[in-house]
Amino acid sequence: MITFEQVSVRYDDTDRPALRDVDLTVEEGELCLVVGHTGVGKSTLLGTVNGLVPHFTGGTLYGRVTVDGRDTAHHPPRELADVVGVVGQDPLDGFVTDTVEEELAYTMEQLAIAPHVMRKRVEETLDLLGLADLRRRALYELSGGQQQRVAIGAVLTAHPRVLVLDEPTSALDPSAAEEVLAAVTRLVHDLGVTVLMAEHRLERVVQYADRVLHLPGDGHVVDGPPAEIFRTSSIAPPIVDLGRAAGWSPLPLSIRDARRAAAPLRGRLAGHPPPPAAPRHGAGRAEEGLLKARGVTVSYQGVPAVREVGLDLHGGQVTALMGRNGSGKSSLLWALQGSGPRTSGTVEVAPAADGKAPGDPHTMAPALARRAVGLVPQTPSDLLYLESVQQELAQADRESAVAGPGAGTARALLDRLAPGIDGATHPRDLSEGQKLALVLAIQLSAAPRVLLLDEPTRGLDYRAKTELIRIVGTLAAEGRAVVIATHDVEFVARAADRVVVMAQGDVVADGPTRDVIVASPVFAPQTAKILAPLPFLTVDQVTSALDRLPTGPAGPGSGADA
The missing domain is CATH 3.40.50.300 (P-loop containing nucleotide triphosphate hydrolases)
Structure with a gap:
């Protein structure tokens, strides 16, 4: 579906290319997670898929990027709109109409799709993304998760083969993020849409990825299965950091798998809670x-x-x-x-x-x-x-x-x-x-x-x-x-x-961090979910506790946590 052949991108005001000699193929129906530190070229990689790079960003594109057989160097974004849908970080920035239904129809109007086809696709998209009850709502009245689903729906009505998402959950609360990710995975599994997703909050999305494209910062792209890439990558979610510290193999990427692997670790840590946080300065101040x-x-x-x-x-x-x-x-x-x-x-x-x-x-x-x-x-x-x-x-x-x-x-x-x-x-x-x-x-x-x-x-x-x-x-x-x-x-x-x-508008909870977020299934961090009912919140607390324990066997699967 997407092919990169010896692709490099260099901007005029830089001394090294943003991308260097990238060779990879993304198959139909894959969800690829694009990861890397800020400034390593993730946006450039995504921009080459719909022709934004180099048609609008400038710079020089070397090599060849093809999407569904079309060379993006010879097709600007408007000529790829029926194949590639792009959703940015802030959905409000991309809205051009007033209501949900109008926004879903807008892209098809630009593509001159027949009215009876437009009506059918709007209805299908409303049902697919669970937006039917919101069809006449004003866009500014919607929650962040609802706006993100509308933004995705607005590009889906064109029936693109590829969906490019730039930090789709960055502005969303945990529940809204789950709504959006559930909609995205349904597109992948049920409709065979190919998805490229760049996201900094990896703890939310890593379990859904079929493949990871890691940009280490030298212009190259390293791709492979998530567990394989995250074992050595310079950037990883807490669940992976905990798995590395504990020496788990294979490396779990979901809370369910991590809890199964963590039984020996929980046994070792039982009775050894993390110490209370020290005051930042004198108690009087x-x-x-x-x-x-x-x-x-x-x-x-x-x-x-x-x-x-x-x-x-x-x-x-x-x-x-x-x-x-x-x-x-x-x-x-x-x-x-x-x-x-x-x-x-x-x-x-x-x-x-x-x-x-x-x-x-x-x-x-x-x-x-x-x-x-x-x-x-x-x-x-x-x-x-x-x-x-x-x-x-x-x-x-x-x-x-x-x-x-x-x-x-x-x-x-x-x-x-x-x-x-x-x-x-x-x-x-x-x-x-x-x-x-x-x-x-x-x-x-x-x-x-x-x-x-x-x-x-x-x-x-x-x-x-x-x-x-x-x-x-x-x-x-x-x-x-x-x-x-x-x-x-x-x-x-x-x-x-x-x-x-x-x-x-009301305050419904107020207290020490550990007391409030451990008690919440929505706001609990990954470490707390994996090690519950133990009161650990971060990987650093776990490694510090392990360092204070005497060494000894911890049972099968414990690895380095022993």
């Missing part, structure tokens, strides 16, 4: 209350998004704010920060360690509010509007009234978070991780006591997430309160001290 919210309510056109929420944030604590798409997390963050609407309720925050009395960020002067609460939105680039990184940093210093060079300048903060970024670079040319670091530096230049992050792990690979964990840990150790709204349960297990769960 850790208890310092920095923000107090009472009865916070947010409504849009009379419909409540947040309902009388009370919340206390303390210095030295990282709090994860979780809940399904549409539960009110972003609305609550904006209300706490002061820029968003607040129908009722009060918010008091300490603006800085300068003796000033707590106040409401909604009524504070802008400069003082910036020093009280900083917020990084879901799309960090929304806060970037100047022509260079240096201009953005200088503007942040002016707004924060930072006098002269020193540790408090935005440039110094950026060098701590992501060293080596050229000040002349345009902010839009940065990677997602670098954009996040730049916006963090801009917000932190005001030295806010409270920092709010809305879905900061979107677009970040495991290595970048580890760096983000280090950053938020450092901020908490400095006495700040950090709140992270996220769907990334693995990130929460490693980074958060406390978890607050929202549903329909």
Whole structure:
């Protein structure tokens, strides 16, 4: 179905090719998972399949890519639209109509498909993806999972033979992600659609893959069965890291298989729970209350998004704010920060360690509010509007009234978070991780006591997430309160001290991370599911516990966990 013959891609402004001598064949009805760290060429590989590379991205394509017999070098994307369907990270960016039914029909209208055929295909797609009850709903009213299914349906009505998905679950809560992945696997198994999927949250998708295309970073592509590739790859989900640490063979890729292999490991770890997390600094500072919210309510056109929420944030604590798409997390963050609407309720925050009395960020002067609460939105680039990184940093210093060079300048903060970024670079040319670091530096230049992050792990690979964990840990150790709204349960297990769960605008759970997420079948990380009922959340906790145990035989299949 898809053939790469000695394919290389080189862009004019780079000193090495993005892809180098790629030879591979993707068969009909395969689900291929494309993995690799940020910036290794995954988007370039996907773009060659529908002709986006090189027709719209520039650069030079060497070799030959054929899709269903068509050479993509001689067929731009519009001439491949009936064969290849592409769904990007944010479905709202690709919508061009107002309702579900109209969006499903739009692609067929562009392909001049007969009206009676269009009607039939719309009905079939509504049933296939479970969208029939939503056919007349406005697209902006849908949840994230529903929007993603509509985006997939909009390309499916053209009956493509190939589906290219770029991080289809990055913005979805765990339940919505399962809905989308179930729809995708049904397309593969029942209709023989070939799927190429790039995804950073491998823990969600690895069990569904027939084959993995791993880009190690040198331009080459290594392909093979998932268990074989992940045994040695530089990037892997927690279930694979646990399997490697335990020496399991074959390497399990599903929770079910891992639990079967983990019986001896659970036996060894029983009675040896992980130690409680050490406080990030002195207990006195850790208890310092920095923000107090009472009865916070947010409504849009009379419909409540947040309902009388009370919340206390303390210095030295990282709090994860979780809940399904549409539960009110972003609305609550904006209300706490002061820029968003607040129908009722009060918010008091300490603006800085300068003796000033707590106040409401909604009524504070802008400069003082910036020093009280900083917020990084879901799309960090929304806060970037100047022509260079240096201009953005200088503007942040002016707004924060930072006098002269020193540790408090935005440039110094950026060098701590992501060293080596050229000040002349345009902010839009940065990677997602670098954009996040730049916006963090801009917000932190005001030295806010409270920092709010809305879905900061979107677009970040495991290595970048580890760096983000280090950053938020450092901020908490400095006495700040950090709140992270996220769907990334693995990130929460490693980074958060406390978890607050929202549903329909209400807080339905609030407590230590281990107590809240282990008790939830939806929000529990892979390690917790595999080793339940033991209270382990991360692979690091497991390996640390094993290191403290005396060595000895652990039974069949235990491998290195002995």
